[in-house]
Amino acid sequence: MKNILGKDIPEQIQGYKVVKPFQGAFVDLGEIKKKEVSLKNVMPGEEKVLLSIEEALKKCDIKDGMTISFHHHLRNGDYVLNMIIEEIAKRGICDIKIAASSIFPVHAPLVEYMKTKVVTGIYANYISGPVAEAVSKGYLKHPAIMHTHGGRARAIESGDLSIDIAFIAAPTCDTYGNINGVEGKAACGSLGYATSDALYAEKVIAITDNLISYPACPIEISQEYVDYIVEVESIGDPKGIVSGTTKVTKDPVGLKIAKMTSQVIEASGLLKNGFSFQTGAGGTSLAVAAYVKELMKKNEIKGSFAAGGITGYMVEMFEEGLFEGIFDVQCFDLKAIESYKNNKKHQGMSASMYGNPHNKGAVVNNLDVMILGATEIDVDFNVNVTTGSDGMIMGGSGGHSDTAAGAKLAMVVTQLVKGRLPIVVDEVTTVTTPGETIDVVVTERGIAVNPKREDLIEKLQKTNLPIISIQDLKKIAENMTGIPKKIQKHDEIVAIVEYRDGTIIDTVKRVKD
Amino acid sequence: MNIKTPAKAGTMESNDIYVMVKPNDEGGIVIDLESIVMKQFGKQIEKVILNTLKDLGIDNIYVMAKDRGALDCTIQARIETAVKRGM
Numbered sequence: 003m004k005n006i007l008g009k010d011i012p013e014q015i016q017g018y019k020v021v022k023p024f025q026g027a028f029v030d031l032g033e034i035k036k037k038e039v040s041l042k043n044v045m046p047g048e049e050k051v052l053l054s055i056e057e058a059l060k061k062c063d064i065k066d067g068m069t070i071s072f073h074h075h076l077r078n079g080d081y082v083l084n085m086i087i088e089e090i091a092k093r094g095i096c097d098i099k100i101a102a103s104s105i106f107p108v109h110a111p112l113v114e115y116m117k118t119k120v121v122t123g124i125y126a127n128y129i130s131g132p133v134a135e136a137v138s139k140g141y142l143k144h145p146a147i148m149h150t151h152g153g154r155a156r157a158i159e160s161g162d163l164s165i166d167i168a169f170i171a172a173p174t175c176d177t178y179g180n181i182n183g184v185e186g187k188a189a190c191g192s193l194g195y196a197t198s199d200a201l202y203a204e205k206v207i208a209i210t211d212n213l214i215s216y217p218a219c220p221i222e223i224s225q226e227y228v229d230y231i232v233e234v235e236s237i238g239d240p241k242g243i244v245s246g247t248t249k250v251t252k253d254p255v256g257l258k259i260a261k262m263t264s265q266v267i268e269a270s271g272l273l274k275n276g277f278s279f280q281t282g283a284g285g286t287s288l289a290v291a292a293y294v295k296e297l298m299k300k301n302e303i304k305g306s307f308a309a310g311g312i313t314g315y316m317v318e319m320f321e322e323g324l325f326e327g328i329f330d331v332q333c334f335d336l337k338a339i340e341s342y343k344n345n346k347k348h349q350g351m352s353a354s355m356y357g358n359p360h361n362k363g364a365v366v367n368n369l370d371v372m373i374l375g376a377t378e379i380d381v382d383f384n385v386n387v388t389t390g391s392d393g394m395i396m397g398g399s400g401g402h403s404d405t406a407a408g409a410k411l412a413m414v415v416t417q418l419v420k421g422r423l424p425i426v427v428d429e430v431t432t433v434t435t436p437g438e439t440i441d442v443v444v445t446e447r448g449i450a451v452n453p454k455r456e457d458l459i460e461k462l463q464k465t466n467l468p469i470i471s472i473q474d475l476k477k478i479a480e481n482m483t484g485i486p487k488k489i490q491k492h493d494e495i496v497a498i499v500e501y502r503d504g505t506i507i508d509t510v511k512r513v514k515d
Numbered sequence: 516m517n518i519k520t521p522a523k524a525g526t527m528e529s530n531d532i533y534v535m536v537k538p539n540d541e542g543g544i545v546i547d548l549e550s551i552v553m554k555q556f557g558k559q560i561e562k563v564i565l566n567t568l569k570d571l572g573i574d575n576i577y578v579m580a581k582d583r584g585a586l587d588c589t590i591q592a593r594i595e596t597a598v599k600r601g602m
Contacts, residue, residue, distance in 0.1 A: 422551075487557075
């Protein structure tokens with residue numbers, strides 16, 4: 003069958019529940035049911051702290067075929083996932099499904115476990131490094147399932163993704179399972195991506211390198227959800243957990259794009275009191291924030307909130323009084339952690355609160371402006387951030403689709419050509435985010451507005467910004483680079499890209515060597 | 516025509532191409548190309564290198580090129596510079 007974007011979707015996919023083709027960004031909303039959770043009560047006097055991971059696995063009755071989950075706040079410094087899977091492999095267990103909110107180069111040992119069938123399935127919102135390459139080459143038994151940040155929370159809450167054991171990397175944990183991310187040597191701040199795991203997994207194990215006496219306040223994940231606690235030497239390498247400083251780009255092209263982006267925001271009429279804003283940690287995204295900051299100050303605008311993965315730069319804007327508060331699902335640097343720890347208006351949020359379409363309203367629904375990246379964008383404004391132009395997986399939606407769907411103005415901000423590859427193309431290699439949720443593309447050579455945003459086109463035509471059609475942008479790019487040869491792929495599906503509502507928006511086919 | 520001595524041009528920066536040329540005593544043109552966009556543009560890059568060499572009248576040369584996503588004009592310029600430095 004075909005989904006609404008014309009992508010071929012198989013009727014059945016091995017190792018995948020019910021195939022539902024993508025029908026449009028806001029079609030599958032209405033009434034839903036959440037899953038039931040079974041759990042074992044803890045009696046007065048019972049101890050939760052266990053001596054080893056081995057003991058915890060035994061207590062949780064680990065067996066073949068189980069789904070175990072992880073969250074990615076420790077990013078490329080994470081030790082926990084590797085630690086657990088190594089212990090599981092030692093016990094001769096196989097056919098494990100890994101539900102990690104994101105997978106990074108540090109998780110390279112997974113590749114070997116994929117080959118030996120210890121690991122046969124992966125659910126993730128973002129995969130980079132050797133694991134992404136191995137999935138692209140078809141080493142995993144079942145297709146990997148790629149969620150969005152909000153979509154993962156939805157999948158867990160609905161039972162589409164049923165977790166047997168959730169492992170929470172806990173920078174600080176007390177002896178009864180109260181967890182926070184703001185203290186300890188592996189402090190990472192908000193633990194927003196772990197919330198659904200803790201609430202809906204059958205068993206929850208906290209892995210900590212900072213076990214303290216009861217109670218560990220502030221509490222981000224509470225004792226009522228945690229079965230066991232294991233203390234280990236170290237849960238992660240602080241150098242891989244946080245970036246030192248996130249900096250505004252110095253690249254003149256990046257700055258030009260950022261400046262134009264801020265002018266579009268100004269012209270859109272959204273930049274007024276109550277303004278809300280989200281941007282990534284990349285140099286150009288931060289440059290957009292810098293220009294927006296200037297405009298806010300000049301026009302004495304008091305915004306309502308900044309959201310997302312939070313950088314020190316957003317904290318600075320908040321501290322200067324440009325925003326009323328911050329919603330934080332993940333801290334990107336030390337400054338963000340510090341602010342999250344100390345400022346009451348720097349509010350943590352779960353992945354569900356952030357972007358789940360199947361709750362009573364996610365934070366993304368209240369966003370005015372979202373700054374997004376793209377590996378490719380096609381003439382229908384569909385965006386790929388999942389695969390490179392060579393067809394290899396190199397990322398994933400993360401919050402891309404969630405924020406694009408929610409924001410009043412979803413802006414893709416990119417250079418028109420990167421390393422000879424045209425970014426605006428006829429058809430993206432993989433659709434991550436549907437074009438109907440993207441409003442504008444800003445490149446150094448011109449700005450293309452989604453034709454369905456007639457209101458915005460009208461506003462921008464009153465400015466002297468270089469507005470052109472997306473087809474013309476594509477032509478300019480191709481004139482510079484030439485037309486890239488189409489990548490040959492096998493028919494075998496190695497990954498399924500789920501839209502945030504759980505429908506299939508696209509698939510990734512196995513790359514040819 | 517042949518070149519006299521090994522020479523190089525370009526950098527390993529993104530969007531550039533690093534070119535090293537040396538005389539090929541066995542005769543003919545040998546191109547050893549690496550590119551981050553090999554699958555999409557490998558053939559095109561080789562064609563540009565060959566055409567540039569032809570325009571310069573070079574028919575015996577060894578070219579080693581490491582491409583980081585250079586546009587055709589950049590490739591032409593780097594090849595021409597390397598060849599003229601080697602003459």
